[in-house]
Amino acid sequence: KQEVTQIPAALSVPEGENLVLNCSFTDSAIYNLQWFRQDPGKGLTSLLLIQSSQREQTSGRLNASLDKSSGRSTLYIAASQPGDSATYLCAVRPPGANSKLTFGKGITLSVRP
Amino acid sequence: DVKVTQSSRYLVKRTGEKVFLECVQDMDHENMFWYRQDPGLGLRLIYFSYDVKMKEKGDIPEGYSVSREKKERFSLILESASTNQTSMYLCASRVPGQVSGYTFGSGTRLTVV
Numbered sequence: 343k344q345e346v347t348q349i350p351a352a353l354s355v356p357e358g359e360n361l362v363l364n365c366s367f368t369d370s371a372i373y374n375l376q377w378f379r380q381d382p383g384k385g386l387t388s389l390l391l392i393q394s395s396q397r398e399q400t401s402g403r404l405n406a407s408l409d410k411s412s413g414r415s416t417l418y419i420a421a422s423q424p425g426d427s428a429t430y431l432c433a434v435r436p437p438g439a440n441s442k443l444t445f446g447k448g449i450t451l452s453v454r455p
Numbered sequence: 456d457v458k459v460t461q462s463s464r465y466l467v468k469r470t471g472e473k474v475f476l477e478c479v480q481d482m483d484h485e486n487m488f489w490y491r492q493d494p495g496l497g498l499r500l501i502y503f504s505y506d507v508k509m510k511e512k513g514d515i516p517e518g519y520s521v522s523r524e525k526k527e528r529f530s531l532i533l534e535s536a537s538t539n540q541t542s543m544y545l546c547a548s549r550v551p552g553q554v555s556g557y558t559f560g561s562g563t564r565l566t567v568v
Binding site: 374378386387388391431440442443447 | 562
C-alpha cells in the first residue's frame, strides 16, 4: 500500500529565505505527483503536476522535482514571502485510468516578515 | 478557468438530520471525488464516481451515500448526521488518464451539533 510522508509537519522561516519542502513515497510505480496549497479553512489549490516521465516542473517561484527511483519529491520555493504561508500537500497517483490519489498529511509553512 | 463549486462554505446541522452536500464542476470531467479532512488524519476518500450513475466506495464510506445523476454534479448525502461527521468536506474532479491532475472545490465546513 502506498504511503506518502511529509516531514516536518510544520516549518517557520524568515521572509526571503529559499526553502525546500520534502515528500517521500513508498511505491515508485506512479502515474504522477501533484503538489497542492491549502490556506486555512479553504480548499486545495493545485500548484504543480509532475508526470512520472518528468524530472521537474516550474511555475514562477516554485519548482518541483521528482525522483521516482528514490521515492522522493521536493517543492522548492524561492525568495519566500509571508503570502506563501499555508499548508503544502503532496499526493501521488498510481497507474490506472481511474486510480486515486494518496495524500501526505502536509507541511504547514509560516513565513515571518 | 476550470471550476469545482461546492454550494456551501459553512453548514451547521443537528444530529439525525439528513444532509446534502453539493458539488458541481464545469469542466465535463468524468471522475469526481468526495473527501473529508480532519486534523491529524489528513484527507480520506469517502466515495468517488467514474461517470454518471457510477459510484464506488472509498476508504471511509460508512454513514455516507452519494448521487451522480448528471455528469457535472456529485452529491454527498449524510443519511442521519452524527457529531463524528463534523469535518471539512472537499470535492474534486478529474479527467481520466495519466496526464490529468485533480481540481478541488473550496470546501464545506460541516458542524453537526
